[in-house]
Amino acid sequence: xxxxxxxxxxxxxxxxxxxxxxxxxxxxxxxxxxxPRCGDIMKLYIKVEERDGKEIIKDIxxxxxxxxxAIATSDMACDxxxxxxxxEALKIDYKxxxxxxxxxxxxxxHCSVLAREGLKAAIKNYYERQKKEKR
Amino acid sequence: xPKRKIYLDYAATTPVDPRVFRAMLPYFNKKFGxxxxxxxxxxxxxxxxxxxxxxxSELIGAKPEEVIFTSSATESNNLALKGIAFANRKRGNHIIxxxxxxxxxxxxxxWLKKQGFKITRLPVDKYGFVSPENVKKAIKKxxxxxxxxxxxxxxxxxxxxxxxxxICKKKGAYFHTDAVQSFGKIPxxxxxxxxxxxxxxxxxxxxxxxxxxxxxxxxxRIEPILHGGGQETGLRSSTVNxxxxxxxxxxxxxxxxxxxxxxxxxxxxxxKLIKGVLSKIPGAHLNGRPxxxxxxxxNFWFEGVEGESIVIxxxxxxxxxxxxxxxxxxxxxxxxxLMAIGLKHxxxxxxxxxxxxxWTRESEINYLLAVLPGIVxxxxxxxxxxxxxxxxxxxxxxS
Numbered sequence: 012x013x014x015x016x017x018x019x020x021x022x023x024x025x026x027x028x029x030x031x032x033x034x035x036x037x038x039x040x041x042x043x044x045x046x047p048r049c050g051d052i053m054k055l056y057i058k059v060e061e062r063d064g065k066e067i068i069k070d071i072x073x074x075x076x077x078x079x080x081a082i083a084t085s086d087m088a089c090d091x092x093x094x095x096x097x098x099e100a101l102k103i104d105y106k107x108x109x110x111x112x113x114x115x116x117x118x119x120x121h122c123s124v125l126a127r128e129g130l131k132a133a134i135k136n137y138y139e140r141q142k143k144e145k146r
Numbered sequence: 147x148p149k150r151k152i153y154l155d156y157a158a159t160t161p162v163d164p165r166v167f168r169a170m171l172p173y174f175n176k177k178f179g180x181x182x183x184x185x186x187x188x189x190x191x192x193x194x195x196x197x198x199x200x201x202x203s204e205l206i207g208a209k210p211e212e213v214i215f216t217s218s219a220t221e222s223n224n225l226a227l228k229g230i231a232f233a234n235r236k237r238g239n240h241i242i243x244x245x246x247x248x249x250x251x252x253x254x255x256x257w258l259k260k261q262g263f264k265i266t267r268l269p270v271d272k273y274g275f276v277s278p279e280n281v282k283k284a285i286k287k288x289x290x291x292x293x294x295x296x297x298x299x300x301x302x303x304x305x306x307x308x309x310x311x312x313i314c315k316k317k318g319a320y321f322h323t324d325a326v327q328s329f330g331k332i333p334x335x336x337x338x339x340x341x342x343x344x345x346x347x348x349x350x351x352x353x354x355x356x357x358x359x360x361x362x363x364x365x366x367r368i369e370p371i372l373h374g375g376g377q378e379t380g381l382r383s384s385t386v387n388x389x390x391x392x393x394x395x396x397x398x399x400x401x402x403x404x405x406x407x408x409x410x411x412x413x414x415x416x417x418k419l420i421k422g423v424l425s426k427i428p429g430a431h432l433n434g435r436p437x438x439x440x441x442x443x444x445n446f447w448f449e450g451v452e453g454e455s456i457v458i459x460x461x462x463x464x465x466x467x468x469x470x471x472x473x474x475x476x477x478x479x480x481x482x483x484l485m486a487i488g489l490k491h492x493x494x495x496x497x498x499x500x501x502x503x504x505w506t507r508e509s510e511i512n513y514l515l516a517v518l519p520g521i522v523x524x525x526x527x528x529x530x531x532x533x534x535x536x537x538x539x540x541x542x543x544x545s
Contacts, residue, residue, distance in 0.1 A: 018458070026455070027462065032528045047492035047533065050452055050480065054532045074530030076492075078454040082528055 018079055019113030021087075026079040031089035033072045040140065042132025045125055051077030053085050053125055055133040059097065066097045073129070080119035084126040087111050097134050103127065152465045152510045156350075156442055156503030157299055157327060162393065163352040163504070169396040170354065173389035181386045182375060191388045198395035205398045206325075206344060207335035208361050214378040215359050215391050219326045220250040222345035222360040223293075225382070226322045227254040229368040230291045230343070231263055234320075238288030242266045244276045245486040246303075247295050248324055252482075255293075264288070273435045274303035274487050282313050289319040296344075297328040300483040300499060301434035302443025304328065311340025320366060326350055327440060330401030332409060342366055348390065352504060353397030357390035412441040412502050415511050419444050419500060422515040427522050433484060433497065442502040447489065450533050451525045453497045459521040465514055468499045492533055 018026070038056035045052040053075045060069040071093055073085040087108050092100035105123040109115050115123060153161075173194065179187030181195050199210040216222045231241060243255050245267045255265045266284050270276055276294050285292065292314045297304045307323055314321035322343035325334060329346035336344060343366065348357040362368060362381070374383030423430050429449030448456070453469035460467045469481075480494030489497075500514070 023458075023462070026458065029528060032530070034530055043532070043535075047490065047495070050491070050495035052529075052532050054530070074528065074532045076450060076529035076533045077452050079458045081452070082455065 015114065017116055018083075019115075021111070021113040022080060022083040022115065025083035025086040025112070029073075029082055029086040031072050031086050031093075032074060032082075034074060035070060035072050038133075040133045040135075040137025042129045042134070042136055044129040044132055045077070045081075049121075051075070051081040051122060051125055053077070053081065053129040055085070055089070055129040057133045057137060059137055068092050068095055068097065068100055071133075078119070078122070080115055080122040081125065083112060084108050084115075084123045085129070088123075088126040088130055092130060097137070100130060101134060103130065147464045148510070148513050150464075152513060154500045154502060154506070154510070154514065155466045155468050156506075157499065157501035158468055159349050159355070160352045160503055161505070162354050163397060163400060165400060166353055166393045166396045170389045170393040173392050177388075179388075181388065182377065191386070194388055194392050195386055198391045201395035201398045202346075202359055203361070205330065205334070205402050206346075206361060207337055209364065211379075212336075212364055213359050213361050214381050215357060215386065215394075216382055217356055217358060217384070217387065219248075219324065219345050219347035219350075219358045222347075222358050223248065223250045223324055224254050225360055225368075225371055226343045226345060227251065227258060227291065227293065228371050229381075230320055230322070230366075231258050231261075233367040233369040234290040235263075238286075238290045240264045240266065240286055240288040240290065242268060242281065242284050242289060242292040242319075244268045244270060244294045244305075246270055246274050246276075246298055246300075246483045247293065248299055248326070251293055251295070251324055268294075270303075270486050272488050274298050274301050274433075274483065275435075276305050276310065278306055278309040278313055281310050282317075285313065285317045285319055289317065291320045291322060293322040293324070295327075296323045296325040296334070297332070297440045297443075298434070298483060299327045300481055301445045301487065302327075302439035303434045304332070304438055304440065307341065308339045311342075314342075315340050327443075330398060330405070331441060333405065336361055336363065343368075348394035348397060351397050351401055353394040354390045356387055357394040359394070408504065409441040412506070415502055415506060415508060416441060416444055418508070419502075419511050419514070422511070423518065426515060426519045430522075431493075433487065433489070440501075442506075444500045444502075445497060446500075447484070447493050447497045448522055449493075449496065450529050450531055451496050451522055452529075453495060455525050456498050456518075456521060459525070460514075460518070463517045463521070465517070468501075469497055 035056035039059040040057045043054045056072045058070040071089045075085040105127045108123040179191035181192040203210045203213045259265045311321045320342045326347045330351035342363045344361040349355040370381045372383045433445040484494035
């Protein structure tokens with residue numbers, strides 16, 4: 012039996028060289044999830060654009076205070092939904108994030124769940140802002 | 147990357163000293179006898195075992211017959227707690243431990259609680275210090291055992307063992323100390339320090355894994371937890387692991403000879419490390435006392451960074467470090483030791499432990515001081531200080 016390294020190559024790559032970290036100053040939606048207790052806090056910012064009547068994630072960035080897995084899942088989640096419609100983005104589940112990362116240690120699976128929750132929160136926040144504007 | 151990987155996790159385990167390795171070799175296939183055998187092979191092994199017992203007992207001022215060998219400090223600590231509890235339950239059912247013990251003490255105590263014993267966990271101050279005054283207050287007529295770790299495996303705080311032992315002696319409770327991290331590093335004398343039971347481990351002091359000991363003061367009432375062939379005066383049945391024990395004894399011999407000099411050398415490096423980290427990295431804090439800590443231990447927490455991510459980055463830079471105890475890496479809870487000294491969750495999650503050893507050189511400390519500030523800075527850029535935004539937030543509230 013070959014023991015796999017604790018973190019996959021892709022997790023290490025994303026952790027050491029995340030492409031999508033930073034803040035979007037005038038974001039259309041922001042989601043903040045996690046808590047200090049569990050040690051991971053994620054904040055996702057989305058910029059939404061309407062194309063052919065569809066709402067598309069034009070840009071997405073994150074700030075994450077957390078372990079290597081939390082940072083890697085945040086970065087991967089951003090890549091997975093960039094250019095997608097909001098409806099498509101909402102369908103991304105945590106298993107997809109794990110699959111794209113190669114694998115995650117079982118104790119870190121919650122990080123991928125957190126990244127998906129952050130994404131959902133950012134989209135929900137976008138919809139709420141839209142509602143307010145329409146009023 | 148440094149030419150050679152830098153190991154700064156000596157509190158987790160140590161490499162076997164080459165002199166220890168050499169001493170062990172004949173006992174694998176030449177002097178391989180079973181210590182219980184009557185023939186010359188067995189007697190040769192028994193001779194080595196008894197000589198090893200002398201070497202180990204010398205390091206703590208004990209009589210050889212007061213030291214029994216086990217396979218690990220976890221086993222020694224289990225034997226100390228459970229063995230004392232069951233042998234003395236007619237006298238009382240109360241046991242006192244500190245709140246910064248190693249998991250093997252805490253879990254043994256938790257198990258004993260299920261068997262009907264009453265457990266008191268003593269608080270510590272912000273440096274992880276157990277106050278003898280609190281021990282005095284907590285001891286009752288029913289108290290049969292007090293167990294306080296000699297030096298913290300996480301933050302290195304050295305406890306006032308002598309004073310605590312004195313109180314236990316006066317009150318008629320047995321006093322046990324888990325000396326795994328201090329054994330062979332700082333002087334220990336079981337008599338002047340009023341210790342009735344003491345656990346130590348070989349692999350934390352340049353001996354092999356698989357050997358450890360429990361010192362048990364003569365006359366102490368204790369029950370075995372392993373029953374069988376009656377080895378180790380009936381207190382620890384099992385075929386004796388002679389090669390590992392010979393290695394353990396050799397490690398003790400080496401440690402005894404150069405202890406003060408080596409401690410001094412490590413204190414110099416440790417203080418340089420602590421000073422360097424605190425001055426080069428804003429928002430860095432030392433856990434534990436600046437002085438009166440193990441010569442080889444430095445433990446920090448950093449604002450706005452998570453400890454594990456620092457450890458992974460250091461590893462990628464060729465430096466092995468730890469977030470705390472290696473044992474706690476299997477669950478996500480922050481260190482109970484850091485919580486006990488009053489750190490908040492987010493602070494405890496930002497901790498880093500660096501522990502030095504016999505082969506740590508100044509150039510390695512310099513290298514660490516050159517790379518760590520950049521690592522912390524990078525991780526702070528990724529976190530963008532979001533930890534500061536809403537410290538009371540504990541839900542997935544939208545911003």
